Amino acid sequence: MLDIKLLRENKELVEVSLKNRNIKIDLSVILSLDEERRKIIQEVEALKSARNRQSEEIGKLKREKQDASVKMAEVGKINEKISELDGSLAGLEKKLNEALLLLPNIPDKSVPLGKDEKDNTLIRTLGSAPKFSFIPKTHWALGEALDIFDFEKAVKIAASRFVILKKAGAGLERAIVNFMLDVHTKAGFTEIYPPYLVNGRSMQSSGQLPKFADEAYKCSEDDLYLIPTAEVPLTNMHRDEIINEDSLPYLYTSYSACFRREAGSYGKDLKGLIRVHQFDKVELFKFTTPETSFNELESLTLQAEEILKLLKLPYRVIELCTADMGFVAAKTYDLEVWMPGINAYKEISSCSNCTDFQARRANIKFKRKATGKPEFVHTLNGSGLAAGRTMAAIMENYQQENGDVIIPEVLRPYMGGTEKISVGKA
RNA sequence: GGAGAGCUGGCCGAGUUGGUCGAAGGCGCUUGACUCGAAAUCAAGUGUGCUCGCAAGGGUACCGCAGGUUCGAAUCCUGCGCUCUCCGCCA
Numbered sequence: 001m002l003d004i005k006l007l008r009e010n011k012e013l014v015e016v017s018l019k020n021r022n023i024k025i026d027l028s029v030i031l032s033l034d035e036e037r038r039k040i041i042q043e044v045e046a047l048k049s050a051r052n053r054q055s056e057e058i059g060k061l062k063r064e065k066q067d068a069s070v071k072m073a074e075v076g077k078i079n080e081k082i083s084e085l086d087g088s089l090a091g092l093e094k095k096l097n098e099a100l101l102l103l104p105n106i107p108d109k110s111v112p113l114g115k116d117e118k119d120n121t122l123i124r125t126l127g128s129a130p131k132f133s134f135i136p137k138t139h140w141a142l143g144e145a146l147d148i149f150d151f152e153k154a155v156k157i158a159a160s161r162f163v164i165l166k167k168a169g170a171g172l173e174r175a176i177v178n179f180m181l182d183v184h185t186k187a188g189f190t191e192i193y194p195p196y197l198v199n200g201r202s203m204q205s206s207g208q209l210p211k212f213a214d215e216a217y218k219c220s221e222d223d224l225y226l227i228p229t230a231e232v233p234l235t236n237m238h239r240d241e242i243i244n245e246d247s248l249p250y251l252y253t254s255y256s257a258c259f260r261r262e263a264g265s266y267g268k269d270l271k272g273l274i275r276v277h278q279f280d281k282v283e284l285f286k287f288t289t290p291e292t293s294f295n296e297l298e299s300l301t302l303q304a305e306e307i308l309k310l311l312k313l314p315y316r317v318i319e320l321c322t323a324d325m326g327f328v329a330a331k332t333y334d335l336e337v338w339m340p341g342i343n344a345y346k347e348i349s350s351c352s353n354c355t356d357f358q359a360r361r362a363n364i365k366f367k368r369k370a371t372g373k374p375e376f377v378h379t380l381n382g383s384g385l386a387a388g389r390t391m392a393a394i395m396e397n398y399q400q401e402n403g404d405v406i407i408p409e410v411l412r413p414y415m416g417g418t419e420k421i422s423v424g425k426a
Numbered sequence: 427g428g429a430g431a432g433c434u435g436g437c438c439g440a441g442u443u444g445g446u447c448g449a450a451g452g453c454g455c456u457u458g459a460c461u462c463g464a465a466a467u468c469a470a471g472u473g474u475g476c477u478c479g480c481a482a483g484g485g486u487a488c489c490g491c492a493g494g495u496u497c498g499a500a501u502c503c504u505g506c507g508c509u510c511u512c513c514g515c516c517a
Contacts, residue, residue, distance in 0.1 A: 038476095038478090044486085055497050056446080059445045059446080062497095074497085079497080
């Protein structure tokens, strides 16, 4: 959420932001709602002030056993006017709030301008793609041959875009998650195991609602939503809190399953583990002060990259342009891993500084020592990494001509020393 | 699921014959005094949002949430939420 004061004082800035994001919203409607609202506030509060003074005098008269009926009648009239104004004020504030909840975060000045994903910037490329003396297979071809994936049974049990992992496939998933958590906790991130179901307020705070309701699985009986990412519960851990400046930054890492309806992605990444309704992810999350958040974004991104480096997977870092960035982000780096079977780079992590956007929605502040005043914190999140896509990348990069898959060295301790998954004996 | 108790400021905790209660007191915290320094002691200060104002400051709202009664509610009424205890059921 944006500060309405920012909108009042710097409409221009917000307009440019919307234009760069390729979003059309009429700000003048919002501003006139705000103007009307403030006008009514002044009116109604003057009346309330009068009422309070009168009531005090009525109390005084009654204690002195004098007649107060004239004043009581006066206040009665004031009250009629007050309840009328309060009514229209509530309506205005509701409308204003709904409008504000639909405004995206303002991109940082450093973010490249662009019209679509073609305008994203390549920041760096690391690792070298493996050389194959044969045509590398896709991870789903490998997985079915190894008998560690079963998509058909998953459709029977659930629906399309679900997967069953079997034997060494299930073990590899578990190994990847544990490995990632170990790396991050050793780096000082506190591990959190969050609820997978969250209430509507939490979804609004982190930015999923109201705009992206289509993307979420909802349990309507209970007003609870399956989390699309651990970012949602993590953002809300400190909702409605005022944190001591000295205890910032808070660093969290969290494994969770993630659930996404993938509405509107028909025909995209139909096969394999790239785009499924349920996947595992290890998330990185930070609460920071405003002045440190952009540095913290750099180190958060490096922390996610560390996993790819340790797994020796080739990847590149992309800075998203204004038009390709998510709703809540002010600046985003995507990590894209090389997938030889698909013959493309695929997003495996997205690291964002959300500045005070989520903090304002979630009402998360810290008390600045210098001023003694509360200010909104900054929140940052990043995948560290998406486990399913990591498994896919490992399989495609570590495949052998006969269809076997070598296990990256750092994962072997997590798989009882297994060095490879072999055809016929996974 | 059934029965009961409770939800007050960073924390603990007064306040339930409605009025001078944004709210006693304690703890904590900040500043100052004392001290070589610390502790102890003493003094003062110490919630948040909105709104008006250049500012100083003013107004208003908030005692779980939403309504209601009343000239006036933390205090009365209704509904909801949450926490705790006991019983039942259960991984």
